Amino acid sequence: MPKESKAILDAIVNRRCIREFSMEVVSDEIIQTILEVAGRSPSSKNTQPWKLTLFQGAALDALRADFLDSFDTGKHFYPEFPCELISEYRARAVALGKAIFAYKGFTREDMDKRKVHNRLNYQFFDAPQMFILSVDKKAYHEGTLVDCGIFAANLMLAVEGVGLGSCPQMSTLVYPNLLRRHIPQGDQQLFLMSLPFGYPKEGSHINDFISTREPIENWFTVLK
Numbered sequence: 001m002p003k004e005s006k007a008i009l010d011a012i013v014n015r016r017c018i019r020e021f022s023m024e025v026v027s028d029e030i031i032q033t034i035l036e037v038a039g040r041s042p043s044s045k046n047t048q049p050w051k052l053t054l055f056q057g058a059a060l061d062a063l064r065a066d067f068l069d070s071f072d073t074g075k076h077f078y079p080e081f082p083c084e085l086i087s088e089y090r091a092r093a094v095a096l097g098k099a100i101f102a103y104k105g106f107t108r109e110d111m112d113k114r115k116v117h118n119r120l121n122y123q124f125f126d127a128p129q130m131f132i133l134s135v136d137k138k139a140y141h142e143g144t145l146v147d148c149g150i151f152a153a154n155l156m157l158a159v160e161g162v163g164l165g166s167c168p169q170m171s172t173l174v175y176p177n178l179l180r181r182h183i184p185q186g187d188q189q190l191f192l193m194s195l196p197f198g199y200p201k202e203g204s205h206i207n208d209f210i211s212t213r214e215p216i217e218n219w220f221t222v223l224k
């Protein structure tokens, strides 16, 4: 492997979800670097269809309070994407859940502990800052999704590159109308992902959790 390619390969392989953060706020300067790097993402015809909103301080506290209230009461649940997975993917999701729960010391059958675990999503894992990735409703199609997916990956790698961590979330997308209430012109957006980010909490157990991957032959085909 050529030496100069190692840093980028290491960054991709070593990135993992961070689900416990320190309270330390990430500076504007560091955020600027993250944005400049992620903003270099390629996109179809250079359309750059991603929209990114940063929540922090009182704005994040207010959003978190609304999300936790909805999680606790069942209000505002209105997912705009299909929540059902095909059986093959559901099996992987169940395997991931089992592995995380086991790592945290409980079983999938323990519904109370699962609820506490799930609730952390709506607490944004106590991150001091969070990005919301969205796309204009008018622009949305499969192509823009690819563009935004590439942007999302680069955003996570940029976060990693400045020594921070993050956790991509779709769980938060079940309350799109809450996001619309908090984001100016949010009614014109489709939400794709939230990304709590920050300094990983020192000594955190869950942040050392490493997920598995399918063997390459399960998703790769070569035609000769």
Ligand SMILES: Cc1cc2nc3c(=O)[nH]c(=O)nc-3n(C[C@H](O)[C@H](O)[C@H](O)COP(=O)(O)O)c2cc1C
Binding pocket: 015, 016, 017, 096, 121, 167, 168, 169, 170, 171, 172, 193, 209, 210, 211
């Ligand atoms: C689009 C997307 C949505 C995700 N949603 C959540 C989520 O809501 N909550 C969560 O804890 N992890 C979420 N994840 C993290 C995945 O579970 C994680 O990426 C996967 O298990 C691989 O683990 P790793 O990122 O640590 O390598 C999401 C990841 C992606 C890419």
